[in-house]
Amino acid sequence: MRKESSTNLENEVQINASCGMAYTxxxxxxxxxxxxxxxxxxxxxxxxxxxxxxxxxVSERILILQLRELENDGLISRKIYPEVxxxxxxxxxxxxxxxxxxxRLLSDWGDANRPIGY
Amino acid sequence: MRKESSTNLENEVQINASCGMAYTxxxxxxxxxxxxxxxxxxxxxxxxxxxxxxxxxVSERILILQLRELENDGLISRKIYPEVxxxxxxxxxxxxxxxxxxxRLLSDWGDANRPIGY
DNA sequence: CTCATTACTTACATTTATGTTAGTACTATA
DNA sequence: TATAGTACTAACATAAATGTAAGTAATGAG
Numbered sequence: 001m002r003k004e005s006s007t008n009l010e011n012e013v014q015i016n017a018s019c020g021m022a023y024t025x026x027x028x029x030x031x032x033x034x035x036x037x038x039x040x041x042x043x044x045x046x047x048x049x050x051x052x053x054x055x056x057x058v059s060e061r062i063l064i065l066q067l068r069e070l071e072n073d074g075l076i077s078r079k080i081y082p083e084v085x086x087x088x089x090x091x092x093x094x095x096x097x098x099x100x101x102x103x104r105l106l107s108d109w110g111d112a113n114r115p116i117g118y
Numbered sequence: 119m120r121k122e123s124s125t126n127l128e129n130e131v132q133i134n135a136s137c138g139m140a141y142t143x144x145x146x147x148x149x150x151x152x153x154x155x156x157x158x159x160x161x162x163x164x165x166x167x168x169x170x171x172x173x174x175x176v177s178e179r180i181l182i183l184q185l186r187e188l189e190n191d192g193l194i195s196r197k198i199y200p201e202v203x204x205x206x207x208x209x210x211x212x213x214x215x216x217x218x219x220x221x222r223l224l225s226d227w228g229d230a231n232r233p234i235g236y
Numbered sequence: 237c238t239c240a241t242t243a244c245t246t247a248c249a250t251t252t253a254t255g256t257t258a259g260t261a262c263t264a265t266a
Numbered sequence: 267t268a269t270a271g272t273a274c275t276a277a278c279a280t281a282a283a284t285g286t287a288a289g290t291a292a293t294g295a296g
Contacts, residue, residue, distance in 0.1 A: 006254095006255090006280080006281060006282095007254085007255060007256090007280095007281095008253085008254055008255070008280085008281055008282075009281085009282095011149065011175055011176075011254085011255090012149065014175065015149070015150075015152075015153065016232075016236070017232075017236055019152055019153060019156070019225070019228070020224070020225040020226065020227065020228025020229035020230075020232065021152040021155075021156065021221055021224040021225040021228055022152045022153070022228070023228035023232050023236075024224045024225070024227050024228035024231075025143065025146065025147055025152060025224060028143065029143055029147050030283085030284095031129065031130065031133070031283080031284070032133075034133075034137055034139040034140045034143060035133065035137060035140070037139075038137070038139065047242090047243090048242075048243055048244080049241090049242065049243075052243090057129055057132065058129075058285095059284085059285055059286070059287095060243085060244070060245090061244095061245080061246090061284090061285075061286085062283090062284060062285065064243085064244065064245085065283090065284085080243095083242095083293095084241090084242085084291090084292050084293045084294075085240085085241045085242040085243080085292075085293075085294090086241090086242050086243050086244080086291090086292080087242075087243085088242085088243060088244090095231060098227070098231065099227070101223065102223050102224060102227050103139055105219070105220050105223055106138070106139045106142045106143060106220060107137070107138040107139040107142070108138065109138065109142050109216070109217065109220050110137070110138025110139055110140070110141035110142035111138035112138075113142075113213060113216065114134075114135075114138065114141050118134070118135055118141075124250080124251060124252090124284095124285090125250095125251095125284085125285060125286090126250080126251055126252075126283085126284055126285070127251085127252095129284085129285090148253085148254095149253080149254070165272090165273090166272075166273055166274080167271090167272065167273075170273090176255095177254085177255055177256065177257095178273085178274070178275090179254090179255075179256085179257095179274095179275080179276090180253090180254060180255065182273085182274065182275085183253090183254085198273095201263095201272095202261095202262050202263045202264075202271090202272085203262075203263075203264090203270085203271045203272040203273080204261090204262080204271095204272050204273050204274080205272075205273085206272085206273060206274090237296105238295100238296085239294105239295085239296085240293105240294095240295085240296105241292100241293095241294095242291100242292095243290105243291100244289105244290080244291095245288100245289080245290070245291105246287100246288085246289075246290095247286105247287095247288090247289100248285105248286080248287090248288105249284105249285080249286075249287105250283100250284080250285070250286095251282100251283080251284070251285085252281100252282080252283070252284085253280100253281080253282070253283080254279105254280080254281070254282085255278105255279080255280070255281090256277105256278080256279075256280095257276100257277090257278085257279105258275105258276085258277090258278105259274105259275080259276080259277100260273105260274080260275075260276095261272100261273100261274095261275105262271100262272090262273105263270105263271095264269105264270090264271095265268105265269085265270085265271105266267100266268085266269080266270100
Protein backbone atom coordinates (compact mmCIF):
# COMPACT_ATOMS: atom_id res chain seq x y z
CA MET A 1 0.00 0.00 0.00
CA ARG A 2 1.05 3.57 -0.49
CA LYS A 3 1.29 6.10 2.22
CA GLU A 4 -1.26 8.85 2.24
CA SER A 5 1.39 11.47 2.20
CA SER A 6 5.07 11.51 1.46
CA THR A 7 7.35 13.66 -0.61
CA ASN A 8 7.68 10.73 -2.94
CA LEU A 9 3.94 10.53 -3.57
CA GLU A 10 3.52 14.29 -3.79
CA ASN A 11 6.22 14.46 -6.43
CA GLU A 12 4.63 11.66 -8.39
CA VAL A 13 1.20 13.28 -8.33
CA GLN A 14 2.52 16.68 -9.26
CA ILE A 15 4.63 15.41 -12.13
CA ASN A 16 1.89 13.22 -13.55
CA ALA A 17 -0.50 16.14 -13.48
CA SER A 18 1.84 18.46 -15.30
CA CYS A 19 3.72 16.14 -17.65
CA GLY A 20 1.86 13.96 -20.12
CA MET A 21 4.94 11.86 -20.71
CA ALA A 22 5.28 11.00 -17.03
CA TYR A 23 1.59 10.23 -16.81
CA THR A 24 1.72 7.78 -19.69
CA UNK A 25 4.86 6.14 -18.37
CA UNK A 26 3.23 5.70 -15.01
CA UNK A 27 0.36 3.75 -16.57
CA UNK A 28 2.50 1.31 -18.51
CA UNK A 29 5.60 1.27 -16.37
CA UNK A 30 5.26 -1.79 -14.12
CA UNK A 31 7.64 -4.71 -14.45
CA UNK A 32 5.13 -6.98 -16.21
CA UNK A 33 2.76 -4.48 -17.75
CA UNK A 34 4.45 -4.26 -21.14
CA UNK A 35 4.30 -8.03 -21.48
CA UNK A 36 0.65 -8.16 -20.44
CA UNK A 37 -0.33 -5.42 -22.84
CA UNK A 38 1.60 -7.06 -25.64
CA UNK A 39 -0.16 -10.38 -25.08
CA UNK A 40 -3.54 -8.69 -25.17
CA UNK A 41 -2.67 -6.83 -28.35
CA UNK A 42 -1.73 -10.19 -29.82
CA UNK A 43 -4.58 -12.39 -28.64
CA UNK A 44 -7.36 -9.86 -28.29
CA UNK A 45 -8.73 -11.67 -25.28
CA UNK A 46 -7.13 -14.02 -22.77
CA UNK A 47 -8.19 -16.11 -19.84
CA UNK A 48 -6.21 -15.59 -16.68
CA UNK A 49 -4.61 -19.01 -16.79
CA UNK A 50 -3.53 -18.74 -20.38
CA UNK A 51 -2.02 -15.35 -19.76
CA UNK A 52 -0.19 -16.67 -16.72
CA UNK A 53 1.18 -19.67 -18.53
CA UNK A 54 2.52 -17.40 -21.23
CA UNK A 55 4.52 -15.59 -18.54
CA UNK A 56 6.35 -18.28 -16.59
CA UNK A 57 8.38 -15.96 -14.39
CA VAL A 58 5.71 -13.84 -12.75
CA SER A 59 4.35 -14.91 -9.45
CA GLU A 60 0.59 -15.04 -9.20
CA ARG A 61 0.43 -12.25 -6.69
CA ILE A 62 2.40 -9.87 -8.82
CA LEU A 63 0.54 -10.76 -11.98
CA ILE A 64 -2.77 -10.07 -10.28
CA LEU A 65 -1.43 -6.79 -8.90
CA GLN A 66 -0.36 -5.61 -12.32
CA LEU A 67 -3.66 -6.67 -13.85
CA ARG A 68 -5.58 -4.79 -11.17
CA GLU A 69 -3.59 -1.64 -11.75
CA LEU A 70 -4.12 -1.80 -15.49
CA GLU A 71 -7.81 -2.34 -14.85
CA ASN A 72 -8.05 0.54 -12.38
CA ASP A 73 -6.33 2.79 -14.88
CA GLY A 74 -8.90 1.82 -17.49
CA LEU A 75 -6.53 0.12 -19.91
CA ILE A 76 -7.91 -3.42 -19.63
CA SER A 77 -11.25 -4.97 -18.74
CA ARG A 78 -12.03 -8.04 -16.72
CA LYS A 79 -15.05 -10.12 -17.52
CA ILE A 80 -16.17 -12.82 -15.11
CA TYR A 81 -18.22 -15.74 -16.41
CA PRO A 82 -20.31 -17.28 -13.64
CA GLU A 83 -19.08 -20.81 -14.17
CA VAL A 84 -17.30 -23.44 -12.14
CA UNK A 85 -14.40 -23.64 -12.34
CA UNK A 86 -14.32 -19.89 -12.79
CA UNK A 87 -13.55 -18.21 -16.06
CA UNK A 88 -12.19 -14.69 -16.32
CA UNK A 89 -11.29 -13.00 -19.57
CA UNK A 90 -9.02 -10.01 -19.91
CA UNK A 91 -8.92 -7.69 -22.88
CA UNK A 92 -7.91 -4.18 -23.80
CA UNK A 93 -10.47 -1.45 -23.38
CA UNK A 94 -11.03 1.25 -25.96
CA UNK A 95 -8.55 3.38 -24.06
CA UNK A 96 -6.13 0.48 -24.02
CA UNK A 97 -6.33 0.13 -27.78
CA UNK A 98 -5.52 3.81 -28.12
CA UNK A 99 -2.14 2.94 -26.67
CA UNK A 100 -1.29 0.61 -29.52
CA UNK A 101 0.76 3.08 -31.60
CA UNK A 102 2.61 4.18 -28.49
CA UNK A 103 3.45 0.62 -27.52
CA ARG A 104 4.58 -0.25 -31.01
CA LEU A 105 6.84 2.76 -31.18
CA LEU A 106 8.39 1.93 -27.82
CA SER A 107 8.89 -1.64 -28.95
CA ASP A 108 10.42 -0.69 -32.27
CA TRP A 109 12.73 1.84 -30.67
CA GLY A 110 13.96 -0.67 -28.15
CA ASP A 111 14.55 -3.38 -30.71
CA ALA A 112 16.37 -0.94 -32.97
CA ASN A 113 18.55 0.65 -30.31
CA ARG A 114 19.25 -2.00 -27.73
CA PRO A 115 23.01 -2.53 -27.67
CA ILE A 116 24.25 -5.61 -29.46
CA GLY A 117 24.63 -8.58 -27.19
CA TYR A 118 22.51 -6.92 -24.52
CA MET B 119 23.25 -0.19 -5.32
CA ARG B 120 21.71 -3.25 -6.81
CA LYS B 121 22.33 -6.76 -5.67
CA GLU B 122 24.34 -8.93 -7.96
CA SER B 123 21.65 -11.53 -8.06
CA SER B 124 18.01 -11.63 -7.14
CA THR B 125 14.89 -12.84 -8.82
CA ASN B 126 13.92 -9.23 -9.23
CA LEU B 127 17.06 -8.39 -11.17
CA GLU B 128 17.00 -11.59 -13.20
CA ASN B 129 13.45 -10.83 -14.28
CA GLU B 130 14.38 -7.31 -15.24
CA VAL B 131 17.34 -8.41 -17.30
CA GLN B 132 15.45 -11.17 -19.04
CA ILE B 133 12.50 -8.97 -19.90
CA ASN B 134 14.63 -6.12 -21.18
CA ALA B 135 16.54 -8.52 -23.37
CA SER B 136 13.45 -10.01 -24.93
CA CYS B 137 11.01 -7.09 -25.03
CA GLY B 138 11.94 -3.87 -26.78
CA MET B 139 9.10 -2.06 -25.09
CA ALA B 140 10.36 -2.95 -21.63
CA TYR B 141 13.90 -1.98 -22.58
CA THR B 142 12.85 1.46 -23.76
CA UNK B 143 10.68 2.01 -20.71
CA UNK B 144 13.57 1.07 -18.48
CA UNK B 145 15.74 3.78 -20.01
CA UNK B 146 13.27 6.62 -19.60
CA UNK B 147 11.30 5.37 -16.62
CA UNK B 148 12.82 7.11 -13.59
CA UNK B 149 10.83 9.64 -11.61
CA UNK B 150 12.64 12.68 -13.02
CA UNK B 151 13.92 11.37 -16.32
CA UNK B 152 10.98 12.54 -18.43
CA UNK B 153 11.38 16.06 -17.10
CA UNK B 154 15.13 16.06 -17.67
CA UNK B 155 14.77 14.80 -21.22
CA UNK B 156 12.05 17.31 -21.94
CA UNK B 157 14.21 20.19 -20.73
CA UNK B 158 17.09 19.06 -22.90
CA UNK B 159 14.81 18.74 -25.92
CA UNK B 160 13.71 22.28 -25.24
CA UNK B 161 16.98 23.99 -24.47
CA UNK B 162 19.41 21.87 -26.42
CA UNK B 163 22.06 22.26 -23.78
CA UNK B 164 21.85 23.08 -20.09
CA UNK B 165 24.20 23.74 -17.24
CA UNK B 166 23.64 21.70 -14.14
CA UNK B 167 22.48 24.64 -12.07
CA UNK B 168 20.02 25.89 -14.63
CA UNK B 169 18.55 22.43 -15.01
CA UNK B 170 18.24 22.08 -11.27
CA UNK B 171 16.58 25.44 -10.82
CA UNK B 172 14.04 24.47 -13.45
CA UNK B 173 13.11 21.46 -11.31
CA UNK B 174 12.53 22.82 -7.81
CA UNK B 175 11.32 19.56 -6.27
CA VAL B 176 14.20 17.20 -6.96
CA SER B 177 16.87 16.80 -4.38
CA GLU B 178 20.40 17.17 -5.66
CA ARG B 179 21.29 13.59 -4.96
CA ILE B 180 18.40 12.22 -6.94
CA LEU B 181 18.91 14.63 -9.81
CA ILE B 182 22.53 13.58 -10.09
CA LEU B 183 21.54 9.90 -9.91
CA GLN B 184 19.08 10.28 -12.73
CA LEU B 185 21.56 12.23 -14.81
CA ARG B 186 24.21 9.56 -14.29
CA GLU B 187 21.83 6.81 -15.35
CA LEU B 188 20.83 8.68 -18.47
CA GLU B 189 24.50 9.24 -19.19
CA ASN B 190 25.42 5.60 -18.61
CA ASP B 191 22.61 4.54 -20.92
CA GLY B 192 24.00 6.83 -23.60
CA LEU B 193 21.05 9.18 -23.84
CA ILE B 194 22.76 12.34 -22.59
CA SER B 195 26.31 13.64 -22.52
CA ARG B 196 28.14 15.57 -19.86
CA LYS B 197 30.77 18.08 -20.80
CA ILE B 198 33.04 19.51 -18.15
CA TYR B 199 34.68 22.88 -18.71
CA PRO B 200 37.87 23.25 -16.66
CA GLU B 201 36.90 26.53 -15.05
CA VAL B 202 36.37 27.83 -11.57
CA UNK B 203 33.66 27.85 -10.48
CA UNK B 204 33.02 24.65 -12.40
CA UNK B 205 30.82 24.47 -15.46
CA UNK B 206 29.13 21.33 -16.68
CA UNK B 207 26.84 21.17 -19.65
CA UNK B 208 24.34 18.44 -20.32
CA UNK B 209 22.80 17.69 -23.69
CA UNK B 210 21.15 14.88 -25.59
CA UNK B 211 23.40 12.52 -27.50
CA UNK B 212 22.59 11.32 -30.98
CA UNK B 213 20.87 8.32 -29.41
CA UNK B 214 18.96 10.65 -27.13
CA UNK B 215 17.68 12.67 -30.06
CA UNK B 216 16.44 9.47 -31.63
CA UNK B 217 14.04 9.26 -28.73
CA UNK B 218 12.36 12.51 -29.64
CA UNK B 219 9.40 11.05 -31.55
CA UNK B 220 8.85 8.49 -28.81
CA UNK B 221 8.84 11.14 -26.12
CA ARG B 222 6.49 13.37 -28.07
CA LEU B 223 4.06 10.53 -28.63
CA LEU B 224 4.10 9.62 -24.95
CA SER B 225 3.54 13.25 -24.06
CA ASP B 226 0.70 13.73 -26.52
CA TRP B 227 -1.01 10.53 -25.46
CA GLY B 228 -0.86 11.52 -21.82
CA ASP B 229 -2.14 15.01 -22.42
CA ALA B 230 -4.97 13.67 -24.58
CA ASN B 231 -6.02 10.84 -22.29
CA ARG B 232 -5.36 11.99 -18.77
CA PRO B 233 -8.70 12.08 -16.97
CA ILE B 234 -10.23 15.51 -16.52
CA GLY B 235 -9.39 17.08 -13.21
CA TYR B 236 -6.57 14.66 -12.68
C1' DC C 237 -15.78 -38.90 -0.24
C1' DT C 238 -11.64 -37.38 -2.99
C1' DC C 239 -9.55 -35.00 -6.32
C1' DA C 240 -8.86 -31.74 -10.10
C1' DT C 241 -9.59 -27.22 -11.93
C1' DT C 242 -9.58 -22.05 -11.90
C1' DA C 243 -8.76 -17.60 -10.35
C1' DC C 244 -7.53 -15.85 -7.04
C1' DT C 245 -6.01 -14.10 -1.52
C1' DT C 246 -3.06 -13.80 2.71
C1' DA C 247 0.93 -13.18 5.42
C1' DC C 248 5.41 -12.44 5.16
C1' DA C 249 10.17 -11.09 3.27
C1' DT C 250 13.39 -8.81 0.29
C1' DT C 251 15.03 -5.52 -3.13
C1' DT C 252 14.99 -1.24 -5.25
C1' DA C 253 13.78 3.65 -5.72
C1' DT C 254 13.50 7.88 -3.71
C1' DG C 255 14.34 11.53 -0.20
C1' DT C 256 17.02 14.51 3.73
C1' DT C 257 20.75 16.87 5.49
C1' DA C 258 25.13 18.25 5.69
C1' DG C 259 29.48 18.79 3.75
C1' DT C 260 33.46 19.29 0.01
C1' DA C 261 36.94 21.45 -3.49
C1' DC C 262 38.26 25.03 -6.03
C1' DT C 263 39.38 29.98 -6.94
C1' DA C 264 38.16 34.92 -7.66
C1' DT C 265 36.69 38.80 -5.55
C1' DA C 266 35.84 42.03 -1.59
C1' DT D 267 40.61 36.69 5.86
C1' DA D 268 35.96 35.97 4.56
C1' DT D 269 32.50 35.04 1.24
C1' DA D 270 30.28 33.62 -3.00
C1' DG D 271 29.57 30.56 -6.62
C1' DT D 272 29.29 25.75 -8.92
C1' DA D 273 28.70 20.98 -9.22
C1' DC D 274 28.79 17.83 -6.86
C1' DT D 275 29.46 13.55 -2.68
C1' DA D 276 28.53 10.98 1.81
C1' DA D 277 25.92 9.09 5.40
C1' DC D 278 21.70 8.13 6.65
C1' DA D 279 16.48 7.17 6.33
C1' DT D 280 12.05 6.04 4.30
C1' DA D 281 8.72 4.51 0.75
C1' DA D 282 7.44 1.64 -2.80
C1' DA D 283 7.90 -2.35 -5.82
C1' DT D 284 8.57 -6.98 -6.30
C1' DG D 285 8.91 -11.83 -4.76
C1' DT D 286 7.77 -16.50 -1.86
C1' DA D 287 4.95 -19.87 -0.09
C1' DA D 288 0.87 -21.47 1.24
C1' DG D 289 -4.06 -21.44 1.34
C1' DT D 290 -9.22 -20.77 -0.34
C1' DA D 291 -14.04 -21.40 -2.60
C1' DA D 292 -16.90 -23.61 -5.60
C1' DT D 293 -18.43 -27.68 -8.22
C1' DG D 294 -18.31 -31.68 -11.31
C1' DA D 295 -16.13 -36.09 -12.35
C1' DG D 296 -14.73 -40.54 -10.61
